[in-house]
Amino acid sequence: MNKQWMQFTDEIKDMYKKDFVSLHEPTFNEKEIEYVTDCVKSGWVSSVGSYVTRFEEDLAEFVGVKRAVAVVNGTAALQVSLKVAGVEANDEVLMPSLTFIATANAVSYLGAIPHFVDVNLETLGIDPIKLKAYLESIGELRKGELFNKKTGRRIKTLVPMHTFGHPVAMDDLLAICEEFQLILVEDAAESLGSYYKEKHTGSFGKVSALSFNGNKIITTGGGGAILTNDDKLADYAKHVTTTAKIPHKWEYQHDEIGFNYRMPNINAALGCAQLEKLPAFIEQKRMLVNKYEALVDNLAGVKLFKEPDGCKSNYWLQTLILDNNNNRDDILTFLNNNGIMSRPIWKPLHMSDIFRNSPRSDLYITDILNKYVINIPSTPIKEV
Template sequence: MYQDFIDFARKTFSTEEFIPLHAPIFFGNEKKYLNECIDSTFVSSVGKFVDKFESDVAKFTGAKHAIATTNGTAALHIGLLMAGVTKEDEVITQPLTFIATCNAISYIGAHSIFIDVDKETLGLSAEKLEHFLINNTQIINGDCINKLTKRKIKAVVPMHTFGFATKIDDIVSVCNKFNITVVEDAAESLGSYYKGKHTGRYGLVGAFSFNGNKTITTGGGGMLITDDDLIAKKAKHITTTAKIPHKWEYEHDMIAYNYRLPNINAALGCAQMENLPRILDNKNKLAKKYIEFFKEKPINYLQGPKDTKPNYWLNAILLEDLEERNLFLEETNKKGVMTRPIWKLMNTLNMFKYAQTGNLENSQWFEQRVVNIPSSVIL
């Protein structure tokens, strides 16, 4: 079975060489725009490509505003600040996520609480979230207070895992009952939709990543999207060192961050955005090939759940158990076909081992079985 998959991967990607998990692809105006940027000398945080990249992402997602940042973690960090999260507050998220989700929470001095994922979406479970809030919190003076720690729960951060949209409308509905703000970790989901609406647009803000392994890349980069005018204005201000506009004076009115995406990275992003529809179509075709291949195999290929349109950023399969998972990983990587297990649960890492959790049975089940398989664009 493992050799069947290796042979299929080599045939699909038309190579006998090493097959990476997800390689960036450049087949448009990348070099042209980069040369334009260099010739202009505006290669840092000021330039036309930053503004255009923000406009392109806002238009594509349907968001009113987009604020470019140095990376997805920075976008999420600012998003949490916009949600009013402060030191010693608590933020609920899922244990089955990339470390950046929890790092951004920790940057503020806030504490993570881990609630299980949904079996259908691999994203935060609205049902388990509501169960936790009903049984462990109370509303005092409009704030959601954790009965155990006496701290405020200020935000919930669901993550759209591998580009599969979680049941975000249900999560928002639960949070509204408890006066909690939703900040979407949409880092992996550019081009993913839930009930016809792009991910990142259900919460107060949504954060995207344009790292080298994402659907499109700026080398390193991120984006915060929102429909809130005041939030957008403040986010732009706080990501540009809170500098008050002036022709020559250096005046700043608050502690802020140097998180503005450089123009040279944005130039790459503008070229990538022009080909995003083609990239997404290509990735959808690759997913269909995997669906057809695994249909007759004793391995479950993960597909988009009902009411979603995934971007299929990273294709994923479910092995029978931990032993099978490890055998598959060992054999494929030994033969030059890169595969990777899903992340270790955040609550098992030393930094978060004392965090409060709910019942994490689904997350633990996935941790032992999920493997990502090659997902690069094929032209």
Template sequence: MFDRLVGFIREQYATKEFIPLHAPVFRGRERELVLDTIDSTFVSSVGAYVDRFERDVAGFTGSPRAVAVMNGTAALHIALVLAGVERGDLVVTQSLTFVATCNAIAYCGAEPLFVDVDRRTLGLSPAALDAWLEEHALVDDAGVCRTRVDHRRIRACLPMHTFGHPADLDALIAVCERWKLVLIEDAAESLGSYYKGRHTGTFGEIGVLSFNGNKIMTTGGGGMVLADEVVGKRAKHLTTTAKIPHPYEFFHDEVGYNYRLPNLNAALGCAQLEQLPAFLASKRALAERYIAFFASTDLQPIVEPEHCRSNYWLNGVICESPAQREALLKATNEAGVMTRPIWALMTRLPLYANALRGPLDNAEWLEARVVNLPSSVTPEPA
């Protein structure tokens, strides 16, 4: 069966060469816009393409404001700062995530609090979150969520839309409202994904996107903070070294961050965004072909949750056992077709091994069985 899978994947990409997991595609005006930026000499964090990229992403997602930064991790860090996360706080998140989610929490001097994921969405489980809080937390007289034992503040909830599949947002919002938690969406992987017709990253107080080289569209490196006008204005200020606008004076009114996206990268992003609808259509068609292929196998494809439209950033399958997972990874990679396991759980990493956690049964089950498959935009017909 693995030989058939390798052959199927090679058919999708029409090559006998090495097939990466997810590679960028440059078919549009990338060269034109980047060269225009070079000719303008405005290649750093000030330039017309930065402003245009922010407007275009805000328009595409439906967010009132979008603020471009140098990468998705910087966007996560700023989102947590904007949410008021401080040293000693706890931030609820999922152990089944990329390490950047937790590193951004650590940048604030806060600590992650891990609860389980939902097998259906791969995202943070509202039921697991509510159950942990019922047993271990309270809302004090000041309306602050705290742990029962040592009264540490639980400030925010940071779910991730894993592989582009939206988490159960309605239920998460309800739990966060009940427990007075700020909801921040790690939508780094879900540009072009929708929950009940609304773009991911626009439900929480703040959302975060990534434009890393392996994402559905790229700026080389880059990220975006999605927020309302008030929070967005503050995000722009903090990420521009907290400098007070002035024709020539340099005055900074608080600790800021040099996180702005360079104009050179924004130009690439503008050209990529022009092609995003075509990228999304290609990836959905590929996902449908994968789903059809796996219908006659014992591997279970990961599909978009009900009432959602996923961007299918990474296609994945759930193996019947850890042994089958290992066999699949070995056979495909030896054949020059890159496949990858899901990330090691954050609770297995030495830096987060002692973090507070609830039961992680679903996360552990998925970690032992999920394999991601090549998911780049497929070649255009000759």
């Protein structure tokens, strides 16, 4: 590997003041210790407690939705979002193949079927032009619902995912949902703090899902949230994630098969502290992208992916796009061997044995990006 890449690794180490730089670490200080300690001292550490309520209320206010329901992880949040939106067994759910496997797993948990569509180079998310043409080709509206003419199954939902925190073209996707009678459920797992035309991601869907895994822009250790502007759906989400238990002072009665998915109070305490710091984290990440832009200028055939026009991204993971003169695996090997943790984009789901029989559109851009995308260290730092 040439001197340019060695200089790149040395400058990243200097920036982080470390000999080994991980991809994305959580950032904690006294505030997290204060809130978690208070939670432990209160004795209310499980799924009931003041921090859960506070976290849900603060989160809903930050995103700009009426309700947030905190749960154990982002996958659970998406599964329940799909369930309360009306997805049933044997329905098809449109989603990018270029996403983490949790998106497809959440669909599969409901007995529904992932249906993969292509992305574009502008957002790394679903391509609305290709999607519209594809649905015109394979879709058929019957009594206000869309059916796949090839499989005979109902296509119920569209699940856009904001890749690495970069918002997709929501106006175009909402128009497609209206035209083809689809319900929009956002996978906003990576995009807390990102805005499409000054409106927060996760506030466009009928229901949406966030993740607070340890590598996200803020973390609750493990956790997620369901977002919606529909009080009835929020109440149902809270009910079904609390084992569908009918409220009573002492009796245990359940009115359907539910899930034990509620976020523990101790995790919510951590989340409250993290949420207070989110604006600073975003600003630090935007400073980081400017620094990386200068470093990448010294690398031949490499482009730093920048937020789409009209959007403000949280830049959750900094992303390099290589040209065909660069070998992705050679670069990954070099970076990781030299103390810079880096990774390729997720293996597209249509390439997985698990989902090889799932319906799909042409995935030309997805296949290209699979060969040329690298994520590099993205932990927010105060000074770059």
